[in-house]
Amino acid sequence: MDKSGGCLCGKVRFQCSNEPLFQFICHCKDCRKQHAGIFGSYVSYGASDFSFTSDSKEMLSENHSVGDSGETKKRYFCANCGSFIYFKIPQIADALSLGVGLFDDPSFFTPNMQFYCKDKLANPELDLAVASFDTYPDEVKSLVHLK
Ligand SMILES: [Zn+2]
Ligand SMILES: [Zn+2]
Numbered sequence: 001m002d003k004s005g006g007c008l009c010g011k012v013r014f015q016c017s018n019e020p021l022f023q024f025i026c027h028c029k030d031c032r033k034q035h036a037g038i039f040g041s042y043v044s045y046g047a048s049d050f051s052f053t054s055d056s057k058e059m060l061s062e063n064h065s066v067g068d069s070g071e072t073k074k075r076y077f078c079a080n081c082g083s084f085i086y087f088k089i090p091q092i093a094d095a096l097s098l099g100v101g102l103f104d105d106p107s108f109f110t111p112n113m114q115f116y117c118k119d120k121l122a123n124p125e126l127d128l129a130v131a132s133f134d135t136y137p138d139e140v141k142s143l144v145h146l147k
Contacts, residue, residue, distance in 0.1 A: 004053075017049045020043045020045055022044050023044070023109060023112055023113075024044070024115060025113075027116040030065055039121075042100060045096055047095065048094075063075045063076075063077065069135075073088065074088050083099075111128065113130055114133070
């Protein structure tokens with residue numbers, strides 16, 4: 001089902017079609033900083049199922065960080081209000097991981113994986129009964145059904 005979303009100020013708007021590839025939580029320090037929260041929560045779509053509406057793409061600012069895998073992660077933010085929009089996981093180049101809070105109706109969120117559990121803050125609500133990894137493992141690629 002198509003899902004729409006956008007940033008806090010509304011200058012960046014997007015639409016996603018079909019179903020997400022996967023949905024996840026990440027407890028790494030970079031995701032905490034990026035979300036300004038205790039973890040990051042994401043919905044990943046194939047790039048071909050994602051499109052900006054209007055001229056949103058011109059509103060993006062880009063930030064690069066190098067993760068502990070040594071690979072560069074590209075993160076995109078609204079240049080006007082600073083909302084995080086999405087990042088690209090180096091291991092899965094043709095997927096976008098969008099912040100779930102951007103969606104106009106984020107109630108569909110049902111994470112099926114969580115990463116960087118080694119950095120997880122103590123919080124009983126985060127003891128999810130889903131596939132959980134100390135870091136971001138290579139085998140995720142085979143767990144996700146990429147088109
Ligand atoms: Zn904005
Ligand atoms: Zn992370």
